[in-house]
Amino acid sequence: MAARSSRPPVEILLVEDSPGDAELMVEALLESDLNVRVTGVEDGEEALRYLRRQGPYGDAPRPDLILLDLHLPRMNGHEVLSDVKQDDTLRFIPVVLLTAFDTDEAISEAYGRQANCCVRKPSDLDEFAEAVKQIETFWLRMARRPREY
Amino acid sequence: VAKLINRSKPVELLLVEDNAEDAELTIETLRGGSIRGLRGLRVHHVEDGEQAMAFLGREGRYADAPLPDLILLDLEMPRMNGLEVLAAVKEHPDWRRIPVVMMTSSDKEEDVLIAYGKHANCYVTKPVDMDKFIEAVRSIEEFWLSLVRLPAA
Numbered sequence: 165m166a167a168r169s170s171r172p173p174v175e176i177l178l179v180e181d182s183p184g185d186a187e188l189m190v191e192a193l194l195e196s197d198l199n200v201r202v203t204g205v206e207d208g209e210e211a212l213r214y215l216r217r218q219g220p221y222g223d224a225p226r227p228d229l230i231l232l233d234l235h236l237p238r239m240n241g242h243e244v245l246s247d248v249k250q251d252d253t254l255r256f257i258p259v260v261l262l263t264a265f266d267t268d269e270a271i272s273e274a275y276g277r278q279a280n281c282c283v284r285k286p287s288d289l290d291e292f293a294e295a296v297k298q299i300e301t302f303w304l305r306m307a308r309r310p311r312e313y
Numbered sequence: 314v315a316k317l318i319n320r321s322k323p324v325e326l327l328l329v330e331d332n333a334e335d336a337e338l339t340i341e342t343l344r345g346g347s348i349r350g351l352r353g354l355r356v357h358h359v360e361d362g363e364q365a366m367a368f369l370g371r372e373g374r375y376a377d378a379p380l381p382d383l384i385l386l387d388l389e390m391p392r393m394n395g396l397e398v399l400a401a402v403k404e405h406p407d408w409r410r411i412p413v414v415m416m417t418s419s420d421k422e423e424d425v426l427i428a429y430g431k432h433a434n435c436y437v438t439k440p441v442d443m444d445k446f447i448e449a450v451r452s453i454e455e456f457w458l459s460l461v462r463l464p465a466a
Contacts, residue, residue, distance in 0.1 A: 249432070255429075255430065255432075256426060256429040258429070258435070268465035271464055272465060275409075275410035275412065275464045276409065276410050278403075278432045280434050280435060281435070281456075281457070281461045282462045283462060284462050295460060298460050299456075299460070302452060302455075306437055306449065306452045306453070306456075307437055308425045308438055309425075310422075310425050310426045310429050311422060311425075
């Protein structure tokens with residue numbers, strides 16, 4: 165445990181405008197025994213400022229994983245996704261797009277914009293928390309993430 | 314069950330793997346899975362990158378092949394390697410939306426980076442230990458075929 169805590173935490177960026185959903189997700193993410201740090205931002209423009217280390221985010225760490233709500237004010241998830249995946253320094257970061265009752269077209273578009281995957285938010289709260297934990301476990305324990313870039 | 318409502322067709326999975334033992338173990342594990350619910354799963358196996366291209370392009374004996382919903386792609390293969398297949402898939406207008414999970418024994422940091430740079434949807438290192446290998450396949454299955462919403466065919 166000592167060795168683990170001396171390493172930098174795994175950084176997760178959560179882009180979610182609903183305070184209720186964000187709270188539930190942060191709680192679910194922090195239940196893990198991994199050394200995880202979650203940063204929450206509430207809209208797409210804020211997410212890009214964070215990722216590009218602009219304004220108050222000059223020292224922001226590069227996230228290891230981005231959880232991105234499709235439905236956001238100002239700049240929606242599709243637009244944020246395109247900006248991330250077209251940016252030579254950001255495009256390696258896995259982006260999990262969280263969807264609601266979206267059409268097949270919206271999902272296809274997300275994959276076309278190179279979302280790493282899309283997961284529908286279950287309406288049941290326990291199932292939602294479980295889905296978040298599954299996303300975290302898969303991406304942080306099973307998938308390899310790029311480290312040096 | 315809600316996520317299965319408009320998805321009555323089976324999931325078509327393309328496994329691109331030249332190692333016969335790895336392929337067999339992957340297929341057995343996928344077929345033994347019980348979490349796919351109502352939709353079912355069909356696994357198509359090809360043995361190298363060129364065959365993968367023929368399958369996707371419905372060439373020759375693959376004339377009736379379905380467009381896969383998910384591709385499990387090995388990296389080190391004869392003739393056309395996994396990164397070349399990945400690039401071809403992600404540059405093709407009709408294939409680029411298909412999620413590609415790299416499943417490979419290469420643990421090289423460089424390969425991971427190149428794969429994500431070419432828009433691999435995910436990169437998983439194949440464990441050498443057989444039990445852990447099965448566990449990895451199950452974990453891919455549980456995530457990609459149960460939790461994830463794949464693009465509609």
